[in-house]
Amino acid sequence: MGFSLANIDRRVFYWILFIALMVPFLNPIGFPIKIAENTRDLYEGITEDSVEPGDVWVINFGYGVSAWPECHPGVTVCAKALLREGAHVILMGPHTDVELTYKHLLDTAKEDFDAATYGEDYVFLGYITGGESAIAQLASNMRSVYPTDHFATQLDDIPMMQDVNTWHDVSGVLSSDTGDWGGYFLTQWQEPYGVPMAQIGIAMLGSTGIPRWLAGNYFGMSVGSRGGAELEMLIGEPGDAIIAMDSISVSHLLIVIAVIVANVGLLLERGRRS
């Protein structure tokens, strides 16, 4: 079966990995983090003269509890940035645990949300389902998919939602996804109506998203926890993503070494056979 190293029990890898992920939390290393262009475009698109006080922005929690470490740091920075510019933020999401993610955001961006007023500066509409139809309907008539906010208050009774009901009334959308919901905002908001949009999702969406940022579909993009760390650098407030970067470095180094060792084994085996 080839190189003898090939027969190591896979649990050895798993223990090495799990321990290796913990070590940097106990004694941080602190590698420097370079900021990517796509992340800078995202940050510049939600700060300074890109956002006017009173502009309405949608933040879509397209991720569940398991993807908090990957998506939440980036969303936290973007929520802080928008609130500091005086924007009105609509929070929503397609996961059944979206309420937990909302409460987690109130905790991770605590000062900004404590200084803001619910119903005037931000609102939590809660859970949505129905795929592309739901997001298309959100653009045409918000009240058909959200007659009330998450706390059963009619939208008409919420100050910031008085004259907000269609895409016309929204200045931009930030979608943080593990799945397809960002794609629905692209096909039902950005494509038909040109509403500015950015993706703050998991790293895998970096492969489908970067070509879209290059083509102008997204005004910016943050790729996974690395993007979250870059955003924390840009806003100048280190958080969970920067803390996790050392563990990411260690684990990424380990996997590259594993691939190299495996392929060296393959070459040696071919040499032995020929």
Next chain:
Amino acid sequence: MAIIVTGRLMTFILMVLTFIVMYYYMAINKEEEYNIRTLPAMTAIPEAVGRAAEMGQPVFWTPGISGSLNDSTQGPQVLAAISLLEYLTEECAKAGVELAAYCPLPDAMPLVEETMRTAYLRQGKPEEFNVEQIVFISGQSAYLSGVLGYFQRAKPASNILVGGFYYEAVVIGEAGNTIGAMQIGGTNNTHQMPFLVATCDYMLLAEELFAAGASISRNRDELGSIKGEDIMKLILAAIIGVGFLLGAAGITIVADALGW
């Protein structure tokens, strides 16, 4: 006032052109026989069954956690996987090789059973079909444990991992690799393609999965629409080529037209 909404004209033209081209090949062009090109993964299926016959070990099929049949992205992949199952079952029945089908999809189960029963019937061996060959396990983790357990027990000689996979692709692919099975993979879920490419000997990439299904079912409408797709791919490739050359020279007529 333009009839078509400004900024959506070219989208309309491309869509209608695609419909017309497809309709021509589906319903008008009656004489031409359409064939899917050689797909190495398909020609490998008889080889996979032959290997199992030599080693006296079973063949294993599973479509991944996919989604329900009426899911517009996962449903078509499950149907293509079941078309492949039909072909695989006939090959196994011919060679007298045992075939195990692990399916985590409740609404696809009747179709899987019906497909295998018909395939054995077509090979004149209805008595060899045993419904116990089909194992239903729901829930991604339970499904994973079940498949990995089967690999340990039965050590299948060949695995057919085709359908709408999620993260179980890397687990099953790697486990199959570990027991030395010959593996044929296929999915239209981009996020799982790297893992099946790395862990399988043969791979149906994206649309190749649907083409493989159509090459077995010989469904005239499917083959006609795939032929229509090919014509559109040639047209778009030509547009990119011409547009690139003009664009390099600073002439943006093609790019402008695409923006209408």
Next chain:
Amino acid sequence: MAYPTATMEVIGLWTGWILMLTIYSYPLYKENPVYRFSEHLYIAVMLAVNLVVNFSNVMRICVTPMMQGDFLMIVPLILGIMIYTMLIPEYRWVSRYPIAILVGAGFGLGIRGSIGPNIQDAIVSTITRPTDGGAMAWINFLYIAVGLISSVLYFLLTYEHSGALQAPTRIGRLFIMVALGAYFGNTVLFRFTMLTGRAQFFLQVLKLIPM
């Protein structure tokens, strides 16, 4: 999040910690009854949360508006319930009506919304020459155009990859492999970040690092 102080919360935190270890007993040790217990417990609570949240959402967007006078909402309510005839073989055909609406809306919205970004904008971006960046920008411009054309040709399904098509389709597959490689690299970041979150939680509950 600060370390909880209320008793029920501390019990909850440690329950979550122990449940995590029971799940990771599978990869770190082997499949075992404790893991299976936690797995089935998770499926149970996940199903329950799905049912409750979706039930309350149907009340919010359909039943309550209907009770408040929007009587037309009775139609989607009935159509939605018709889907459950899928469970009764002889009446399964009744479920085709609501599915027809879902499939029709899905394709209608999907097709009209995807052609723009996935075909038009992608081609426009590919054939628009660089405005700055020097030689490397032009090399990349050529790379992306040649790559897109040859990869699209690779996906020709009714023409054999031989003769004039052999070289471009072979090159096309290599471009696709590069994309899948980058995709694999990004997947590694996503998967390891999630696991990093769990390693952090492991230490936080033990108070080895701050919450």
Next chain:
Amino acid sequence: MSQMLKREVVYAITGIVTVIMFLEYFFFPESQAWAEIIRTWSVIIYNISLGLGAVRLTMAHSMNVQRRRENWAFSGVLLAGLAIMLLTGLAGYFMTGQQTNNAIYNWLFNWVYTPLGATLYPITGFYIFSAAYRAFRARNIDAALMLIAGCFVILSNAPVGEALWIGFATVGEWFRFTGQVPGMRTFALVGTLGMIAYGFRALLGKERGFYAGGEE
């Protein structure tokens, strides 16, 4: 007549709904009420249908318990957990309008659902690591190219990459901003053509797979 009801009428509905979405988009700059009704109905129907999976699973696990199949005890755990959380959640909803106002539901939601949800999916981090070692071999040019691109992107995603050698960041960035672009654009382009083909066959009533088992 009943065959027509089961087939042609169903395919006609699919086609009409699809065409309505096209008419709205191409001929009206703003969304139209007659299309909005259909979308709203589609959202509600989909929302109601989400219970189907739960019903099927409950039936399957009840069968396990009834017939004392292998691991039936775990099915019992599932059914008990489902009952407790479902009843407490509905009680919370009906009494206060918010399921999380029920203490038991809220506790299970915060301290059982959350950690388990946050734990199960990351298990893939383990598998991707062992798979990288045991299965990711450059057996041919295709696999070699995939691995090279993958390793450079890995090392450019992690801060240690640029700390070891600035080339990892530069080359990794090239793969992200140029290397992967043609392949990813091809998947999107070809995928859209495939969706158009599928939608067109459904429009013409020639795509039966959606209707749970195709032919009667």
